[in-house]
Amino acid sequence: MTPPVAWQFGPLLPWLDLIAIALFAATGALAATRSGQTFVTAAFFALVTGVGGGTMRDLLIGAPVFWVHDRMVAGMCVLAALLVWIAPQRWWSGVALAWIDAMGLAAYAVFGAAKSLGFGVPPIPAMVMGVVTACLGGIIRDMLAGTPSILMRPELYVTAAALASALYVVLRLVETPSFLAALLATGAGFGLRAAAIHWNLGLPAYRGKR
Amino acid sequence: MTPPVAWQFGPLLPWLDLIAIALFAATGALAATRSGQTFVTAAFFALVTGVGGGTMRDLLIGAPVFWVHDRMVAGMCVLAALLVWIAPQRWWSGVALAWIDAMGLAAYAVFGAAKSLGFGVPPIPAMVMGVVTACLGGIIRDMLAGTPSILMRPELYVTAAALASALYVVLRLVETPSFLAALLATGAGFGLRAAAIHWNLGLPAYRGKR
Amino acid sequence: MTPPVAWQFGPLLPWLDLIAIALFAATGALAATRSGQTFVTAAFFALVTGVGGGTMRDLLIGAPVFWVHDRMVAGMCVLAALLVWIAPQRWWSGVALAWIDAMGLAAYAVFGAAKSLGFGVPPIPAMVMGVVTACLGGIIRDMLAGTPSILMRPELYVTAAALASALYVVLRLVETPSFLAALLATGAGFGLRAAAIHWNLGLPAYRGKR
Structure with a gap:
């Protein structure tokens, strides 16, 4: 279950967790509405995008998949899809979404790394788990929608998740208290x-050397 | 293992289960032959399409993956691919397949929801599991084959699975006997x-509101 | 954990296992650099391609996912990506890679089948697990990169994995010692x-019969 790990960080992280899931779910529903899909498809996209990353993390670390035994999360993703469906389109066209998504990305990466460390995963795989938690939902969404993947864009998206995740693990290795480590790592990733x-900003692309 | 849950419904559902897997496997092999693939590819498509949805359901609810510990299912999928390979093509061009697939879809959605409830999954995630069981194999098949996904088409396919799955869970919540609930829900989804x-028939697509 | 099974075959297979992972990881990083990606993307591709097949095998047979509880494998995949990134491109254009990949493919198929048998999986699903272990990483890599899948090409790739995997299982069924069975099956698949x-060489494609 998620709560025991999440609540180690005080009351902040569980709420960030739920907000991040709802926001990712909304981006999934938006991808579906943009290509003119039906509501059932939008709800499916919302669910896959919202819980995809956390699902893979839980399967990999051998934890019970968090949303399957939860009464709220799946319904909340469908609700997010409903909100996207009925709200005026211009609500979603601003840059506000990108900023809140950035906060969700960083918090989710830290949360994934923290949960993995809690399950006894060694440092480097735990860093990978943070990135998987934060990014996989979006990768699956883009693959299903047939749009170029966030993975393929040079902008610093996966890299921000990697920074947050790696920084949290390193701070915990040098015995930083978990709340402080989470705050610093989330701040760095968000920044x-x-x-x-x-x-x-973006990373340089590969140019062949001969 | 599958049998304990399946046999709650009398001798009907386990057979529907096997028939649904074989039919889905056949649609996978057909997708491969249509794009001129080899037999090995056709067998791989048959397996993925036949067991893909049930595999994801079992991983998510924490059950042993049903076909991995079964001596028959994997072989049956390869057999279905062989039948598609050697039979005259016109056998598969009729509408008969669509009708039998409709029965498999409904029965499989009910079966997935029932197995999930049996593993203690709460109502809303259990409904999702029914849809996943019935539809994911086809979604993966379409993604591998590079054809537009059933998820993206406006026709009532995923929706029919959702109806069967949700109706079964609701009927069980109001204490309907499981056999009757399975019969009614399968009937509604198939209908x-x-x-x-x-x-x-299809669902209306999203039209932006401003 | 991997070691107990791997070491049944003497000191050869664990090294082949690690070499196969590193080689597959390198092919993943190469796919990313070929389409001009950033280093973070190349590292992600390396990881997915290197451990993708073994991850799915472990999830399916209910084993702990091998690289999650290992301190080295994830780092080794990132290292392989780094080598591809900094080395001169012409190192990778020769046929040497195809030959070493062929050895990895055969050894990995045998390893997957052997580990599955060790977890009590029946013969036919165990054969499937060998193919999944050897081929899934490459299939996911090709899907992410948007290139035609190895699954779709008529050349004998999946078939070679299937031969190695099936031969190993059959030899074990007739009580061949595991080291000899592994050697013969790897040799046949590589051959x-x-x-x-x-x-x-390739398999014949499907031609419709009327």
Whole structure:
């Protein structure tokens, strides 16, 4: 179950967790409405995008899949799809969504790494788990929708998740208290993503050497 | 293992289960032959399509994956691919397949929801599991084959699975005997899908509101 | 954990296992660099391609996912990506890679089948597990990169894995000692793949019969 790990960080992280799931679910529903799909498809996209990353994390670390034994999460994803469906389209066209998504991305990466460490996963795989938790839902959404994957874009998206996840694990290795480590790592990941949005930063692409 | 849950419904459902797997496997092999693949590819498609949905359901609810510990299912999928491979093509061009697939879809959605409830999954996630069991194999098949996904088409396919799955869970919540609930829910899902095939029904697509 | 099974075959197979993972990881990173991606994407591709097949095998047979509880494998995949990133491109254009990949393919198929038998999986699903272990990483890599899947090409690739996996299971059923069975099966799979590379062999594609 999620709560025991989440509540180690005080009352902040469980709420960030739920908000991140709802936001990711909304981006999934948006991808479906943008290509003119039906509501059932939008609800499916919302669910896959919202819980996809956390599902893979739980399967990999051998934890019970968090939303399957939860009465709320699946319904909340369908609700997010409903809100996207009935709300005026212009609500979603602003940059607000990108900023809140950036916060969700960083918090989710830290949460994934923390849960994995709690299940006894060694440092490097735990860093990978943070990235998987934060990014896989979006990767599956883009694959299903047939749009270029966030993985393929040079912008600092996966990298921001990797920074948050790796920083949290390193801070915990040097015995930083978990609340402080979570705060610093989430801040760093959010800061990098925010800088990438604001200044349009990206990583250099591969250029062959001969 | 599958039998304990399946046999709650009398001798009907386990056979429907096997028939549904074989039929879905055949649609997978057909997708491969249509794009001129080899037999090995056709067998792989048959397996993925036949057991894909049930595999994801079992992983999510924490059950042993049903076909891995079964001596027959994997072989039966390869056999279905062999039948598609050697039979005259016109056998498969009729509408008969769509009708039998509709029965498999409804029965499989009910079966997935029932197995999930049996593993202590709460109502709303159990409804999702029914849809996953019935539809995921086809979604993966379409993604591998590069054809537009059943998820993306407006026709009532996923919706019929959702109706069967949700109705079964609701009927069980109001203490309907499991055999009766399975019969009613399968009937409703099959009826909706049959109506969609006959009258070419679909859900309305998203039109932006401003 | 991997070691107990791997070491049944003497000190050869665990090394083949690690080499196969590193080689598959390198092919993943290569796919990313070929389409001009960033290093983070290349590392992600390396990880997915290197451990994808073994991950699915472990999830299906109910074993702990091998690389999640291992301190080295994830880091080794990132290292393979780094090597691909900094080395001169012409290192990777030769046929050497195809030949070593052929050895990895055969050894990995045998390893997957052997581990599955060790977990009590019956013969036919165990054969499937060998193919999944050897081929799934490459299938996911091709799907993510948007290139035609190895599954879709007529060349004898999946078939060579199937031969190695099936032969190992059959030899074990007739009580061949595991080391000898592994050697013979790996040799047969490698031989078939080598012949396919050398003489450009393929399976016949499906031609409809009326």
